[in-house]
Structures are given as structure tokens and as C-alpha cells.
Amino acid sequence: xxxxxxxxxxxxxxxxxxxxxxxxxxxxxxxxxxxxxxxxxxxxxxxxxxxxxxxxxxxxxxxxxxxxxxxxxxxxxxxxxxxxxxxxxxxxxxxxxxxxxxxxxxxxxxxxxxxxxxxxxxxxxxxxxxxxxxxxxxxxxxxxxxxxxxxxxxxxxxxxxxxxxxxxxxxxxxxxxxxxxxxxxxxxxx
Amino acid sequence: xxxxxxxxxxxxxxxxxxxxxxxxxxxxxxxxxxxxxxxxxxxxxxxxxxxxxxxxxxxxxxxxxxxxxxxxxxxxxxxxxxxxxxxxxxxxxxxxxxxxxxxxxxxxxxxxxxxxxxxxxxxxxxxxxxxxxxxxxxxxxxxxxxxxxxxxxxxxxxxxxxxxxxxxxxxxxxxxxxxxxxxxxxxxxxxxxxxxxxxxxxxxxxxxxxxxxxxxxxxxxxxxxxxxxxxxx
Numbered sequence: 001x002x003x004x005x006x007x008x009x010x011x012x013x014x015x016x017x018x019x020x021x022x023x024x025x026x027x028x029x030x031x032x033x034x035x036x037x038x039x040x041x042x043x044x045x046x047x048x049x050x051x052x053x054x055x056x057x058x059x060x061x062x063x064x065x066x067x068x069x070x071x072x073x074x075x076x077x078x079x080x081x082x083x084x085x086x087x088x089x090x091x092x093x094x095x096x097x098x099x100x101x102x103x104x105x106x107x108x109x110x111x112x113x114x115x116x117x118x119x120x121x122x123x124x125x126x127x128x129x130x131x132x133x134x135x136x137x138x139x140x141x142x143x144x145x146x147x148x149x150x151x152x153x154x155x156x157x158x159x160x161x162x163x164x165x166x167x168x169x170x171x172x173x174x175x176x177x178x179x180x181x182x183x184x185x186x187x188x189x190x
Numbered sequence: 191x192x193x194x195x196x197x198x199x200x201x202x203x204x205x206x207x208x209x210x211x212x213x214x215x216x217x218x219x220x221x222x223x224x225x226x227x228x229x230x231x232x233x234x235x236x237x238x239x240x241x242x243x244x245x246x247x248x249x250x251x252x253x254x255x256x257x258x259x260x261x262x263x264x265x266x267x268x269x270x271x272x273x274x275x276x277x278x279x280x281x282x283x284x285x286x287x288x289x290x291x292x293x294x295x296x297x298x299x300x301x302x303x304x305x306x307x308x309x310x311x312x313x314x315x316x317x318x319x320x321x322x323x324x325x326x327x328x329x330x331x332x333x334x335x336x337x338x339x340x341x342x343x344x345x346x347x348x349x350x351x352x353x354x355x356x357x358x359x360x361x362x363x364x365x366x367x368x369x370x371x372x373x374x375x376x377x378x379x380x381x382x383x384x385x386x387x388x389x390x391x392x393x394x395x396x397x398x399x400x401x402x403x404x405x406x407x408x409x410x411x412x413x414x415x416x417x418x419x420x421x422x423x
Binding site for chain 2: 018019020021022023024025028070071072073074077078081082110111112113115116117120121124163164165166169170171172173174176177178180181184
């Protein structure tokens with residue numbers, strides 16, 4: 001039950017994009033088309049869960065026992081960068097169709113703040129290994145959800161009559177604001 | 191700003207408006223939205239980012255020849271993460287309240303696209319001095335944008351500016367502006383407004399060039415009419 005609450009909290013109530021503002025760059029950049037938004041969401045979820053496992057191990061098995069807490073940021077970001085690189089190579093070798101679907105999004109994920117944010121929140125809240133995995137999964141599902149909803153709305157917005165200066169990024173931000181308001185309705189859930 | 195100045199001053203001014211990291215390049219939106227609940231937070235975040243941006247740009251411009259091309263991004267990130275760690279430790283020791291209210295967004299400066307973006311686009315190609323001015327300009331532009339957004343949100347969301355009440359009590363604070371939704375709305379509207387003025391300026395310039403072109407054409411036509419022999423002009 002505890003794990004489910006962690007999952008639900010990260011996915012919906014405290015949605016990473018709409019209430020923690022993590023991963024706004026891909027949220028604005030890749031939400032033009034529904035299919036690419038969904039692929040990006042899946043790729044990010046995959047990396048999020050992997051990051052949760054690996055950074056938890058690094059933090060609890062190496063950094064904390066050795067008293068090297070101050071190296072957290074440097075080591076986390078290096079682990080994430082190399083992890084993303086590794087995942088890219090692995091997918092390229094094993095599954096060509098998956099690589100074609102996710103390939104171009106993978107390098108972008110390194111600078112997605114959601115990934116480092118996840119690692120930092122985990123360290124801050126002292127999650128256990130299992131909690132971390134569910135937290136990563138929830139964050140990924142929440143990110144995918146927000147990105148997909150946004151892409152769906154933006155496909156419709158293409159046809160709308162928007163004042164010229166508000167086309168593109170501004171209207172996306174305003175839509176995200178309204179979406180965030182809708183997500184606030186979930187706040188009593190937990 | 192309309193005059194094109196060469197040298198460091200131009201590099202500095204470039205970041206403030208012409209290539210403002212937030213309104214023109216759409217970089218670093220995550221911290222922009224997250225920390226602008228109050229003006230103070232905005233300023234602190236802006237200064238912290240400027241510090242990291244300045245030192246990492248200078249260091250990267252210094253060692254750009256030593257870094258192999260294939261691992262440059264990783265090398266940049268390590269430099270940036272080191273300075274972020276310094277900022278975080280200093281803030282925790284000197285300004286514990288501020289550090290607490292900014293929370294994980296101080297360490298998240300590591301993945302602020304502005305810093306990596308400037309390292310890749312500017313510091314890795316230019317001299318140390320130019321990179322330093324560019325970093326200062328970008329930092330100032332970022333801080334100013336945060337200040338404006340933070341000002342609007344704090345003003346409307348809690349009727350305060352830098353913690354002191356300035357709106358009359360009859361104006362109800364609109365809570366929505368200090369909630370996440372208000373951040374998106376404020377930035378969206380500001381962005382649109384900035385675009386509007388930019389478009390106006392561009393239209394004006396376009397009209398000017400067209401008018402100038404027309405004037406020169408009529409001048410040519412007149413000279414042609416006056417001297418019919420020079421028609422090949």
C-alpha cells in the first residue's frame with residue numbers, strides 16, 4: 001500500500017511536469033505530435049526506473065558509507081549520462097525497431113531535469129530501494145501522461161485561431177497552466 | 191541596444207535582450223517556473239545560476255583545447271556539477287532559509303540547459319574574456335526574467351513585493367498565481383507579450399527597409415528618366 005501511494009503521488013497528485021516543473025524542456029519541445037510524445041514518454045520512463053535503481057545503489061552502497069555525500073551531484077549526473085549512453089547502445093544492438101522509435105529522444109534525456117530531480121528527491125526523502133523503483137515508475141507514468149495529454153491538445157490547437165504572437169511556446173505554456181489547474185483537483189486524493 | 195557594438199560589451203548585451211535565455215532561446219524554463227513564487231527566490235536562483243554559468247564558462251573556455259571532442263559534454267557536466275556543489279554547500283551554510291525554500295532546485299542547476307547550452311555554443315568556441323562577458327550577460331538576462339516573473343507572481347499571488355505588502359488590502363491576493371498553474375499562465379502571457387513587441391519592431395524595420403528600397407528605386411528611375419542614355423543601370 002505504501003508503495004502504491006508513492007507511485008500514485010509521483011504519477012498524478014504531485015505530477016513531475018505539472019507541479020514540480022521537472023522536464024519542461026521536452027514537455028514543450030516534443031509535444032507537437034502524439035506518437036512522438038508517447039515514444040518520448042516511454043523512453044524517459046525506462047531511463048527513470050533504471051536511474052532510480054542505479055543511483056540508489058550508488059548513494060547507499062558507495063557514497064554514504066564512504067562519507068562522500070558532497071559528491072552526490074557530480075556522481076549522479078555522470079551516472080545518468082553514461083546510463084543514457086549505455087541504454088542507447090544496448091537498444092541499438094538488440095532491437096532495431098525500438099531504436100528507430102526511441103533513438104533520437106535518448107540523448108535528449110540526459111539533460112531532462114526530471115531524471116536528476118528524481119535522484120535528488122530520492123536522496124532527500126530517504127526512500128528504500130523498492131520505494132525508489134515505484135517512485136521512478138510513477139514519475140515516468142506521470143511524465144508520459146502529461147506529455148501525451150499535451151500533445152493531444154496541441155494537435156487540436158493547430159487548427160485553432162490563436163493570435164499570432166501567442167502561437168507556439170506561449171499558448172503551450174498557457175494550456176499547461178490550465179492543465180496544471182485540472183491536476184490540482186487530484187490534490188485531495190492522498 | 192539598437193547599435194551594434196563590437197567586443198565584450200556586445201557579448202554582454204546579447205544575453206540581456208536579443209538572445210535572452212528565457213524569452214528568446216526558451217532555455218532553463220524548469221527553474222524559471224519553479225522558483226518564482228517570490229522575488230527573493232527569483233533573485234537567489236538568478237545569482238546562483240549566474241555564478242555557476244560564469245565560472246563554468248571561464249573554465250571551459252580555458253580548457254577547451256584539452257578536452258577530446260567525443261567526451262566534451264561529459265567533461266562540461268563535471269565542471270558545471272562541481273560549481274553547483276560549491277554553491278549548494280555555501281548556501282546551506284550561509285543562507286539556510288533560502289536554501290530550504292529553493293530545495294532541490296539548487297542542485298538542479300546542473301541540468302539547467304542555459305549553462306550547458308552556453309558551454310557548447312559559446313565557451314567552447316571563443317576566448318576566455320568573451321566567454322566571461324557572454325556568461326555575465328546571459329546570467330543577467332536570466333536573473334532579470336526571473337525578477338519580472340517573480341515580481342508579477344508575488345504581487346498578484348500574495349499582494350507583496352520582497353515581503354512587504356504594497357497593494358491595498360481591498361485587493362484580494364489571487365492564490366492561483368503562487369500555485370504551479372499560475373507559473374505557467376504568467377510565463378505564457380509574458381512570452382506572448384514579448385513576442386508581440388518583437389513582431390512590432392520587426393514590422394517597423396521591414397517597413398523601413400521597404401520604404402528605403404522604394405525610395406532608391408524611384409531615385410534610380412528618376413535618374414534614368416533624366417539621362418535616357420544610361421538605361422542599363
